[in-house]
Amino acid sequence: MHSGERKVGNGSSGAIAHRLAAKQQEISVTEFFEKNKHILGFDSRSKSLIMGIKEATDNALDACEEADIPPEITVTLERMEDEVFCICVEDNGPGIVHKMMPNVFGRLLYGSRFHALRQSRGQQGIGISATVMYGNITTGRPARIMSKIEGDDAVSWRMDIFIDTKTNRPIVTNDEAFVWEGKDHGTSIRYYIKGRYITGKQSVFEYLKNTAIVNPHAMITYRDPDGKTFVFERATETMPPKSKEIKPHPEGMEIGDLQKYASATQQKTVRAFLKNDFSRITDRIADEILSRAGVSGEGKPPKLTREDCKGIIDAIAAVKIMAPPTDCLSPIGETLIKKGLMHVLEGLRPDYYATPVTRAPKAANGNPFVVEAGIVYGGDIPSDGPVAILRFANRVPLLYQQGACAITKAVESVDWRRYGLEQRGGRGIPYGPAIILVHIASTKVPFTSEGKEAVANLPEIQNEICLALRLCARNLKGHLNKMERKSKTEAKFRIVRELLPDMAGKVSEMLDRPRPDLTGTISKIMNVVWIDSRVKKEGKKKVSVLYTVYNYTTQERTLRLHAKLPKECVNLSLFTDDRFLDMNDEGKVSWEISSLPPSRTAEISFELSGELADTFSPEDVYVSGINPIIVMGAEGLPGDWGIKGLEILETDTDIEEEEQTEDTEEAEDLGDE
């Protein structure tokens, strides 16, 4: 070891230790975030402007949903100077109690949702007050808050708020009651902020449009700096199922968490504590945990030692406990995934919408989460660039930090070459005519920073995203295979149907003999029932579908045809066909074609109208009541319609085994390189 070569500066190292000690001091959380504005998302002027609108809009949506009020939100953006804007966001939420207004808007780390395990957009009590702070700092002006609560008291309140960064406390410079004409209840926040107004993918308009897509129960009005007004109308009158608050799930809990819960619990015994303070712990499970841990259930929870807690944690890992309840989550569902994809397409017409996947809920660090994914492919989606990735978390579109996001890392870690997309070396963002959408809903989305722009790379979450993507991709691959088979079969059939009569004609001409009728011969050669499916765009939101069934066999045939239609797009044309049998709640439709003679065709046609009409893939058609071996152009109906198309073919284990090289461990490490 070296040891002697110390160079002494001004003072011995002992003096330095004392000098350093004198400099030690507390840092307020506001000072911290002021100095680290980029962690809040304020790292460029254009992003700051979006953040300003996003935080207020998230808050407005959360407030309305919490009060079961269909949200009506008006966002107004005014340009004051070249790079100074006034943002005003008004909602019809329940309003904020007068005395809480200063803390909610003027103090960081202050809020109502931090300790609650339920899905909401805002959680940390930072976003809106950080935005107020950023406005204060960049323009020197306060935020003006107006709020009205429903009730006897017709008075509304308005106040101007600064944040004191030294103390993290609000400074209210103006506080007055007023009459808010025509307003029953709601909140409005107006602040001035430095920002840059840009157009394109990361614009305010795009952010609000994407927000409207995944929040179809909200009506959002946007007045842009040029005075133009855009109204994103409500697409449904139904509020999303209200997410419930749950107790923490024991899985993934750390010793320290358990110690903290144990010292704070109201429960008198350890058994009661385990059973009542956590979700999915029954009496039986509590007993199993206690006996494995060798801990008495009758002791007082605060008396649990570190060793007791460790024992309990180890026992929890060993005991099988039900997955967390899911009613705390609100996935967006198949229809909204398709609509989200359709909106980005902006009129482009893809070939195929892969069946969107909504995974079963899982837990990460005790927080339940659900992953959803969708893919569109082909048509006139540009094929020469990397695929576009649309990211959503708790119904909020994520516009920035794509590279940092677990969603992107999951996309990059899938070997897309197996699923028909181009990808150099089987890693990285694939190339081709596709758009991928992923939504994560959770009681706690682990964002990489307070700007809430990217999901952190937790192994459990990344794994679920990968599985959702692979399921979706398999569906796509199945379609691509089907299309390839179809085009090959069609080519063969064309030869038989066209060339054979042609040849026969030529031969009979040469021999000067009458042209023979080959219909029977062709049927004998082919010996299939051929189902041709076509879709034709009739207008902006209208398509017509035609199934033609050719009986190229030598017998009369009876069969049923099945397809899953976007239910909301179905119109009268479907039901007037007397071969129509029934349609269930999910839009699964059956027709019966009975006694189709040899060499004859039957046609089923109907129209679909409405936004989702475009997402229908007629190739996904199934047959029953006939041996599927002699059917070309449709698959045999898999067992029962009650089972979803994909799940019956692919279990997680299949998917996981298929790509064993990409297990969680590797994904975690590689994803982060």
Added chain:
Amino acid sequence: MHSGERKVGNGSSGAIAHRLAAKQQEISVTEFFEKNKHILGFDSRSKSLIMGIKEATDNALDACEEADIPPEITVTLERMEDEVFCICVEDNGPGIVHKMMPNVFGRLLYGSRFHALRQSRGQQGIGISATVMYGNITTGRPARIMSKIEGDDAVSWRMDIFIDTKTNRPIVTNDEAFVWEGKDHGTSIRYYIKGRYITGKQSVFEYLKNTAIVNPHAMITYRDPDGKTFVFERATETMPPKSKEIKPHPEGMEIGDLQKYASATQQKTVRAFLKNDFSRITDRIADEILSRAGVSGEGKPPKLTREDCKGIIDAIAAVKIMAPPTDCLSPIGETLIKKGLMHVLEGLRPDYYATPVTRAPKAANGNPFVVEAGIVYGGDIPSDGPVAILRFANRVPLLYQQGACAITKAVESVDWRRYGLEQRGGRGIPYGPAIILVHIASTKVPFTSEGKEAVANLPEIQNEICLALRLCARNLKGHLNKMERKSKTEAKFRIVRELLPDMAGKVSEMLDRPRPDLTGTISKIMNVVWIDSRVKKEGKKKVSVLYTVYNYTTQERTLRLHAKLPKECVNLSLFTDDRFLDMNDEGKVSWEISSLPPSRTAEISFELSGELADTFSPEDVYVSGINPIIVMGAEGLPGDWGIKGLEILETDTDIEEEEQTEDTEEAEDLGDE
């Protein structure tokens, strides 16, 4: 506007507002970070282990440097259970005063460097206490701190520390004086932490190795879980120049910042405030700012209104103010960049080390920063994958979150096709046999999160990285062009030198005439002085260099040869050659070859030994004293050796104009997509 369709939940919306108000509460910063562990870098077990070591090592290095003590750091990692480790990091720093120990290690947002504008690894007062907290939570055990300060008092202190997450205050469970045998001064921290031990690119070993490379003044000893000891010896006895604390630079300051400074200043007048509290504001500049802003210099700073502050901020933007002082920064420099690159190569031998670039300091949000970049190319670096990117910030290697980092985004935004690397569409990480290193030194590196893994995408910083990369890449391109020209010229010469005599031989044979001597003819045809440069690896750290000068002209020639050698690798073999003229401090060497007759050759050979020997590119050779037009294989000496090779060829403006399509604005937006 819709308005009627409110569905009332349990209670009117007014009741809900009151219910929500009751839930509003303060969140402690510790609770916040406990729930958002991933923001601190604790998002996977393998990363958590690295974080545990990194935070303690950063602190140890900072403490030693602050006290001018050449660091001696010992890192011990013991495996307690499969995924539970004990980390111990001991340094020879100045030690920590007894009464400060609890707050430094047991309280978040508490530290000495937060308000100081100078380059240091730790800044926020979060890292080490967050690690203590993570250890507490995952294992239920306290951190044990031991510290000794130099001085009369021979007593050392040791204490066990927990963090109370509810209050963000330390809980000391054990506090005792002891005698630390053989220790003059220093600190040791030992904690238990859940983690996963992995090997490879993101291992503890790699982290410490990379740390040692960019901190050659430190000696780092690592004992791994298998009991193996690795010693990264000190490579230099010289401490890096101590970074100085500076005053804030006025550029990029926001109104709110100015208001805060003005209300806290000790200065009596606004003029004195501007002049004394900011860097680079002289009397003249203060007057210019005040007159432009229309603000009196004699007023009291706390009396400045918002409008005054706005005027001053606008004036600052309009007045030319010197760049921030640079003595607060400590770049790593050319030699360490090359060494860093060499270490990653692990014995691979590249063709070329592009001249590393250290940019002039710039400021972002008032914080000075310097960007440095280096590239190695070719040889046996694998050419079929994306290039490797090595990222450093304030001498700390960044191992995770590459996708989120401004360095990566800058690499992706450069069109590398112009510089000889493969890159689809001119965007994204290029492919090819290259490794890119970037270091950012700043008084405040804007990390995207508290895990300090990625640099946030501030436009000013990304722009500087792009410029550094392009300068480096141009140098690479110059080399590639030179190599291409050389190989073409060589091919032509081979034809002349070999084919011409061959043809003459054949012809004379056919004509049965004596074979003519073509030397003079060849010289006439060629009419060049040809310089051939070769380098041969002689051993692990030894190369021999050979310059051969062919005089293919018809006259006697005298010329000087110049090359820049890695000075520390030069040995006696260089000086024994009597054509050697001189070598300057930077390793620039000259030789003189006098009166070389036509058709004759001269050889200059020498050896280089030492670590950097491999980085020498013999092709970068220059000539003087001869018209460079008749020289092949070397360039004319550009003006004067005093001017660096690249700077004279490329100014920022050239570079910026060259790629005008990639201006800051676009880089900012695209980088974030």
